[in-house]
Amino acid sequence: MTEIHMVGGIHPDLQYSYYLEALRGIKEVRPDVHIQAFTCVEIQHLADLSGQSVGDTLEELKEAGLGSLPGGGAEVFSPRIREITCPDKLDGEGWLRVAQTAHRHGLKTNATMLYGHIETVDERLEHLDALRRAQDETGGFLTYIPLAxxxxxxxxxxYSQTTGIEDLKNIAVARLMLDNFPHIKAYWVMIGPKLAQVALSFGADDMDGTVKEEIITRMAGGESEQALGHKTLIRLIKEAGREPVERDTLYEVLERF
Known part of the structure; x- marks a missing residue:
């Protein structure tokens, strides 16, 4: 195990100290593991709980063991979409502000977009453009993950699920627009291993890892496996004509196959 990825909702009762203790507890048991935890939405919530700035909150979380931030909670930045789908969630500008603050405090982050519901193509493009401009400013985004x-x-x-063509188009357009993002992920949990394999020829360079437990997509009807063995991933990547590489969270190469 090289990474623990931990996200959740905005819990109404948990205190700020709980999150610090969770990070410290993980590090006590597995000091070498990288903790990627807390979406930008959660970070803002934790800052509100602590009564500190986002920057000071991030520094405390880093000291407790936080290594990087995932990309969740971005949804679609469009105010129209957020008013309909998640009116109480941190808005798009707030999400970007937290992400860029993390970058300025030495933390790498990921970025996402949840597509395939009521958003328009223009709203997707506006979302990608906002990410691109933010990356130009702070440069801390590691990978972009389109979420079906x-x-x-x-x-x-x-609503119907996205089609394979739609999934591939979203990956390809992202790779063209986000030329300042090092990586584009075809998340096999969301689109299935077979389509993620095809996506390696449509701009993606990452399928994600073995994964041990994934709840969010399963609760929404996802039928992909809960985990893939490393041998399966290696075979899928080789059959796609690509070189399998085991990486760590920050995309440092651990082993080539």
Whole structure:
């Protein structure tokens, strides 16, 4: 194990100290593991709980063991979309502000977009443009992860799942627009291992890892496996004509196959 990836909602009762203790507890048991935790939405919540600035909060979390931030919570930055789908969530400008603050405090972060629901193509492009401009300023984004919307068991269950063509287009357009992002991920948990394999020829250079437990997509009807063995991933990548590389969270090469 090289990484523990930990995200959650905005819990109404947990105190700020709980999150610091969680980080310290993980590091006590596994001091060498990298902790990628807390979306920008959660970080803002933790700053509010602590009564500090986002920057000071991040420094305390870093001292407790935080290594980097995931890309969740971005959804679609469009105010129209957020008013309909997540009116109480941190807005798009706030999400970008927290991410850039993390960059300025030496933390790398990821970025996402949840596509395939009620957003327009223009709103997708505006989202990508905002990410590109933010990256030009602070340069701390490691990878962009387009997330295909899964409608089952949600308030938008009448919508269809994205098609393979739509998934590949979102990856390809992202690779063209986000030329200042080092990596584009085809997240096999969201789009399935077979399409993620194809996506390696459409601009993606990362399928993600073995993964041991994934809850969010499963709750929304996702049918992909909970985990893939490293041998399966290596075979998928080689069959796609690419070189399999085991990396750490910050994309440092650990082993080539």
């Amino acid at each position: 919307f899964h409608p089952k068991n949600t308030a938008m269950s009448e």
